[in-house]
Every structure is written in C-alpha cells, then in structure tokens.
Amino acid sequence: MSQQSQAVAFSELHQKYNPVVLYNIWDAGSALAVAQAGAKAIATGSWSCAAAQGYQDGEAMPFSSLLHTVQRIASVISLPLTVDFETGYGAARRDNLSALLQAGVVGINVEDQQLGLSALNGVREQCEILNSLRQEAESQGITLFINARTDVFLQQPDATQHSALMAEVKKRLTAYQNAGASGFFVPGLSDVGLIAELCDVSALPVNIMASSLTPPLAELTAAGISRLSYGPYPYIGLMETLKQQARALY
Template identity: 90%
Template sequence: MSQQSQALAFSELHQKHNPVILYNVWDAGSALAVEQAGAKAIATGSWSCAAAQGYQDGETMSFSSLLQTVQRIAAVISLPLTVDFETGYGANRRDNLSALLQAGVVGINVEDQQMGLSALNDIREQSEILKSLRQVADSQGSTLFINARTDVFLQQPDATQHPALMAEAKKRLTAYQDAGVSGFFAPGLSDLTLIAELCDVSALPVNIMANSLTPPLAGLTDAGISRLSYGPYPYIGLMEALKQQARALY
C-alpha cells in the first residue's frame, strides 16, 4: 500500500461511535508485536520512545534519535504509522516533519503545551504552528492526519475542575479546526458526560487517552469518540512486569 493510500486508510479509521484503538509502541519490536496482535494502525508514544532509550519525556531525546526509531518501525510494519511529535522538537519543526514524512509517517500528534512549563501556547500562536505543519504536508502531497492535542485537562489533575475548562477546550477545538487539523486530542479528560459534550460539538474526530480513571470502552464509544490511545501505559505495564520477573530471580 502506498503512503498516500495508508494516509487515507488511517483517516477513515476515525469513525464516531466506532473508535480506532491505538496501543502505543516505542520501537520496532513492540510495533511488530502490536501489529501481529491485530491492530489496524501503529502509533508511537513520546513518553515510551524516550523512556526506552533512557530519556525523560518532553523532547529530551533528540529528534535524530526519534527519527531513527521511526525509520526502524516503518521498515518492519505494513500498517499506517502515526508519531507523537510533541511540540515539533524545536524551531526546526517544519524540517523535522518533512523527515518524518519521508520516513513514511501518515499521522502526527502535536501538543499545545509550552515544553517544560506548566502553561499552554496562546491559541493564535498554536494555530499558526498547526497551519505551518499543514503547509509542509501539503507541499509534499501528503494528506497527513494532524491530531491536535490540547493539554487543557492534562495540566489540571483535579477532575472536579474540568467542567470549568470546557469553554477553553472548545475555543481551541474551533481554532485548531480552522488551522486545518484532522483530529482533536484531549488527554486527561475522563468524565463521560464531558467527553460526550466535546464529541457532540466537535466536527473533528475526538481522541481520548485511556488511564485508570477513563470509563470502559463501551461508554466511550457511546459518547462518540473516534480514537482511543493508551499513551505510556503499555510501556509502563510491561516494564513493571519485567521488574517483577527480574526481582523473582534476584
């Protein structure tokens, strides 16, 4: 399947009330395992990719290291590949995206936090970033699936405060849609009523990240999500199992 065909196929997987499930990977081996388990697409997680190489999340791993990981994954899988691009890995985000496209990537996540700070980019600034990334994809003839992530909810761990954040999330949803993105990602949001409200107002596919507080898949599906991802949790779970196995030996 050509890269363009994979891009279209990946986009079509995002269906309201029938979400695509992305069990995030971190290297070629984990990608192959998830593909062989029956996945319809492969997605990296920035936390996992960094941790697997001994780095902290938050672009402490160099883009060249990420690119090498992505290239190895792309070389061994046959499924569409989407990559967690964080904030773009520095001022060269346009060139970095070009490199990912050349590696065969058909989707990216782009977040609106200010890296290393507990603050978000201004909506206008983030919209300009998203527009520039869409321009790069268009210039290469790619129908890249740009999944615009907002950290509005993730930066507020107290879920009782999330209803008051919905207005800000909706503003960002509208602005990012106008900037030409393909989907809207709201990690940290776990209240089913709020998730359904966001899905109801969104013309874009809504992505939720599973965690210990997230409702079961059936409820999320009824709420209208189009994508469910697992972020760092597959890696965390497997590393904990590895430690337990090693501990039993030592």
C-alpha cells in the first residue's frame, strides 16, 4: 500500500460511533507487539518516546532522536503510522514534518500549548502553524491526518470547571478545522455529557485520551467519539510491572 493510500485508509478509520482505538507505543518493539495484537494503526506518544530514551516530555528529546525512532518503527510495520509531533519542535517544524513524511508517517498530533508555560498559543498563531503543516503535506502529495490538539482542559485539572471552558474549545475547534485540521484532540476531557456535546457540534472526528477518569469505551462510543488513544499510560503501566518484577528479584 502506498503512503497516500495508507493516509486515506487511516482517515477512514475515524468513524463517529465506531472509534479507532490507538494503544500508543514508543519504539519498534512496542509497535510490533501492538501490531501483532491486531491494531489497525500505530500511534506514538511523545511522553513515552521521550521516557524510553531517558528524556522528559516536552521536546526535551532532540528531533533527530524522534526521527530515528520513527524511522525504526516504520521499518518494521505495514500499518498506518501517526506520530505525536508535540508543537513541531520549533521554527523548523515544517522541515521536521517533511522528514517525518519521508519516513512514511501519515498522521500527526499538533498541540497548542506553549512548551514550559501555563499558556496556549493564540488561535490565529495556532491556525498559522496548522496551515503551514497542511501546505507541507500537500506539497508532498500526502493527505496527512492532522490531529489538532487543544490543551484547554489539561490546563484546568478541576473537571467541575470544564463546562465553562466549552465555548473556548468550540471556538478553537472551528478555527482549527478551517486552518486544515483533520481531527480534534481534547485530552483531559472526561465528562461524558461534555464529550457528547462536543461530538454533536464537531464536523471533525473527536479524539479522547483514555485515563482513570474517562468513562468506559462503550459510553465514549455512544457519545460519538471517533478516536480513543491511551497516551503515556501503556508505557507507565509496563514500566511499573518491570519495576515490580525487578523488586521481587532484588
């Protein structure tokens, strides 16, 4: 299957009421394990990729290391591959995307937070970033799935306050869609009523990140999500198991 065919196939996996489930991986070995378990697509997680190489999340791992990891993953799988691109690794984000596309990537996550700060990019600024990335993908003939992530909910840990944030989130949803986004990612949102409200108004596939606070998959499916991802939790869980096994030995 060509890269463009994979891009189209990956986009088609995003179906309302029938979400694609992405159990996020961090290297070639974990990608193979998840692929062999029956996954329909492979997705990296930035936190996991960084931690597996001894780095903190937030683009502390050099882009060259991320690219090498992605190249190794792409070399051992035949499934569509989407990569957590964080904010794009600085002003060179368009060149960085070009390198990822050349490695075979068909999807990316792009977030609107300002790294290291408790602030988000302005809507116009984030739209300029999304539009630039869309242009780069089009120049290479790839219908890239750009999953536009907003950190509005992550920046408010008190879930009882999330309903008050919906207006801002909906504004960003519309703007990001117009700027070329393919999907809308809202990590931190766990209230099934608010999730359903967002899915009802969104023309883009909505992506929720599973956590201990989110409802079961059946409820999220009924709410209308199109994608469920697991972020750092697979890595965290497996590393805890590893530590427990090591403690039993030592």
